[in-house]
Amino acid sequence: MAFNTFIGGIHPPENKHLTEDKAFSNLSIPQLCYIPMQQHVGKPANPIVEVGDTVREGQLIGLSDGYISANVHASVPGKVVEIGRYPTLYSKEGVCVVIEAQGAFSTSGKILDEEQWESLTALDLINRVAEAGIVGLGGAAFPTHVKLQPPRKRQIDTLIVNGSECEPYLTVDDMLMQTHPSEIIEGVRVALKILGITQAFIGIEKNKPKAIQALEERLTAISIPEKITVAPLKVKYPQGAEKQLIHSILKRNVPSGGLPMDVHVVVQNVGTIFAIREAVVLRKPLFERFITVTGEIVKKPGNYKARLGTRISDVIEECGGLTEKPGKIIMGGPMCGIAVDTIEIPVVKGTSGLLFLKNEEIQVSQYRPCIRCGRCVAVCPAGLMPFELVNAIEKGRYDLVEPSNPFDCIMCGSCAYCCPSKRPLNHFIRMAQEKLHKKHKQ
């Protein structure tokens, strides 16, 4: 089956060569794990342990607080030595449960029993996903049990699994699909049962031929009642953005201000699908994840499994150190990732990678006035007019900003990437979004 593509987009250097052939290996267990109670979109979890408590690996230590929230579990067995405020990805002072690793591991290095799930109800399955604290592992970190339960009036007919991994440098999803195709297909089947549908597509960019082959071979070898199709997609950024992925695979257009469920679709990242399967089949909470650690200055770049709560400083040490002081550290990829200013920040559920860039790899030049070349318009996958929008934002003309649909911006950064005047267009738009959010709340 041939698939379409979306309008706009760019093709930045892929830079995946550093890690694309690196099989997963485990990072060592850190002596101290700093486990944030906020690792997801929504309200932070509430700690339910106290200093001095002994905890098991995978024990619930933070209880979700409300509908849009997620449980948090102990990444290591040991003793709670502190509950304090530390820098995290989401806050300069996020509440963290600090565990000193000691004692026996209940899951690590063991073959876990696989539970039969086909006879369970959709509600049983969703409860397992919620209990395990699963959130979107592609970086968005939205609680998965919420996303898998769209309002009843929204009829869903298709699940799209995002295996495109269009961000430069990152290779963790590629390696996951190459090495765990059976688990991913089982995870897709679980998600389909929860949604009460039978059709799924796994979208993968064509620059991942081994992943495409592994999944196709597995699908050919098994007999399942669901219709799961691998969709090889054009290599173009941001192919993995939800609206763009839906358009590429189904030719459906999510309306301005709308969500995938408006066109009867739910999208889940391939890592999330893997975690769903672990939660349901192995009854394993989300306390570790695969990450790519990369950059030319990393001595041992690779794809690793890391315990949530492992600080960047510990990851650097495990990867053999850096050859020079980094100019910038990014959690995630260079396009959509978040720059961090301290190596004490821990790996969280939404950490798909850690990228260490040299000084000369960072653009620090002063931006210049717009020359109205129109490049930002041509590449914007959301069909916006970034230069006009930013012009209005700079002038404080919010009467013009609002009708220009700033909330349709997906923060892909394609406009800024191609701007000859180096204008940080997406940053201006994010600022405007925050301002408008505040205004609407008042």
Ligand code: SF4
């Ligand atoms: S790409 Fe930059 S210079 Fe060109 S129109 Fe857009 S903002 Fe202006």
Ligand code: SF4
């Ligand atoms: S305006 Fe937003 S969606 Fe459009 S290219 Fe820029 S960052 Fe991407």
